[in-house]
Amino acid sequence: MELDPQMIERISRKVIEMGGVAEEAKIRSKLNLLINDLGINEVEAERMVIEKYSSDLAANKPSGNQNAELGKISDANPGDWVNIVGKVVSLSAPVSPAMSQTGIIADDSGAIRFVVWAKANAPTLELGSWYRLESATVDEYRGSPSMKIHSGTKIREVDEVCTLIPQPVPIAEIKPGIATVRVKVVQNWEPRHERMMQTGMVGDETGTVKFVTWKDESNTAVEEGKIYTVYYAGVDEYQGRLSLNFTGATILEDEGADLDVADGSTTVFGAFLNMGPGSGVIKRCPVEGCTRVLNRQNYCPDHEVQTDFRYDLRVTGVLDDGVCARNILMQREVVEAVTGITLEKAVEMVQSPLGLDDVVDKLKEVMMGRYFRCRGSNLDGTILVSSCEFVDYDSANHAALINRASESVEVLQSGAQGGND
Amino acid sequence: MTDGYSGNSAGANAGAGNGMQSGGQNGAQSARKFIREPAKRVFAAELRETRLQFKDGNDEKSPVYVILPTGERCNRIFFCGQMTQKEKKGDDTPFYTARVTDPTGIFFINAGSYQQEAMAKISKIEQGMYVSVIGKPVVRTTPDGSVFVSVRVENISVTDIDTAKIWIDDAAKATLDRIAVFGKTDDSIKAEEFYNTNLDVYKQAAYNALIKTEM
DSSP states (O other), X not given: OOOOHHHHHHHHHHHHHTTOOOOHHHHHHHHIIIIIITOOOHHHHHHHHHHHHHHHHHHTTTTTOTTOOOOOGGGOOTTOEEEEEEEEEEXXXXXXXXXXXXXXXXXXXXXXXXXXXXXXXXXXOOTTOEEEEEEEEEEEETTEEEEEEOTTOEEEEEOOOOOOOOOOOOGGGOOSEEEEEEEEEEEEEOOOSTTEEEEEEEEETTEEEEEEEEOOTTOOOOOTTOEEEEEEEEEEEETTEEXXXXXXXXXXXXXXXXXXXXXXXXXXXXXXXXEOTTOEEEXXXXXXXXXXXXXXXXXXXXXXXXXXXXXXXXXXXXEEOSSOEEEEEEOHHHHHHHHOOOHHHHHHHHTSTTHHHHHHHHHHHHHTTOEEEEEEEEETTEEEEEEEEEOOOOHHHHHHHHHHHHHHOTTHHHHHHHTOO | OXXXXXXXXXXXXXXXXXXXXXXXXHHHHHHHOOEEOOOEEOOHHHHHTOOEEEESSSSTTOOEEEEOTTSOEESOEXXXXXXXXXEEEOSSSOEEEEEEEETTEEXXXXXXXXXXXXXXXXXXXXXXXXXXXXXXXXXXXXXXXXXXXEEEEEEXXXXXXXXXXXXXXXXXXXXXXXXXXXXXXXXXXXXXXXHOOOHHHHHHHHHHHHHHHHO
């Protein structure tokens, strides 16, 4: 049966619309197979050929097209199919046998984590080499974009494109993904997990953030007080908090330099409008290094029942300026200074049956509904108060407000006296 | 305490400068992270005129807001004043009502069995004393058709005249701030439509309150 030229024409047009290459001979042979050999009706056959082209194009977008459009890594968003040219700047041990390689690839716009699936049958990527990757996919893993190299991804090693000099990002501006930072190591903490090599806090002029280095062959340890540029650190997000992952990152010490780390100290003003649970006299676990609060049965979540506890005094609550309600936490020294209720006095009260509640009532009596100015550092949305004072009536502020109110309404002065009562 | 928390999706200023905020859409965020609604400062004269009340969301526990005539939503307010006309009502389930006067008018406050602590405190406070009150505004229509705005007390404490004076400045500033952005925020556009607010009335009230505390 002769093929309808109009049908071939329609298919060619569709294929070109989809961005493919329409070769008449190929279309003709496909149609021939479907219609004449398999006896499929023309309408169905036309649909099948178009579908075949469309799925080929989607799975292998730039197939046969060496000039496929290249994207920038910084523009890659979850859900995208991408073609990029980048340099493998870091390799890490895959966490699953389904992955043959994991690491970070960068171009002059940015960097992204990548995963090569074991099933992709891809060539092994070498650290420091440049590759052209076509038809990789981008998805999201724990809030960060991640590029997947699968069986449909074309990989070709290419010559060095340019020298990559990543610019450090201020800590206040880091986003989940990959970032290069220039930071000072503020504190080293005791690793709490056997797979963890190092953890602590780093910071720059804009803020501080926690960092973690997991055990791996290639890691560099950092020293407290020193300044480093960390190339291609991972930025992870967990429960809304960001942390830096130095595992596999290139860490260079910036010798002799200095950096003023923002101490995060802020002053907040407001009325104390809520006293939280956990305020008043508490009992702390006496085990060395543990400061956890015991419950009413003297039970520590880590060290079980502890009868030799020590008492402490604290206040948690909300300081509210009418625009923002901030959580605050006051330790014993601050509570004693502000309220005049000492730990000693409070512990005395606690000995009576309703003593715990009495202490809370006393604290509320002094603090609830009063205006305070607190200074402290912001830790995950709670201000750890280092000093706090009652706010006095400010007559200069009062006068300024009168001026402001009278500016807005001209007729006020005359109306003010008669208008009331 | 859960009662005191509400989603962050509300409030023109909610979360501004709050360190807890991370990226993401408001909707997704309110499900994950709860940010306490700040207590708005409002004079009795303005609260008395408040009528627009709505629920933000369809959930049983969705917060109920009122929109003030000067154009800001609130589900919690803070004020100071002198307590008068304290009354114990109800036989089986007692509750307290009282008035708190500020320089512009009267707040009607109440506390029932769901506010045990507040009720106990009101019972102990003598009339004429200065108090600070944190509570939820409630707009009700009485059987005879008149509308009544009251405040369900979360906390009430005896305070001093200095704190009351700081509050007056605080409330005046908040009122002037609301007036300054009136017509520029979603809530104030709603307020303008609903109340057809004459801002001069509230400027005047703020001014009068400030002048009164001079004496």
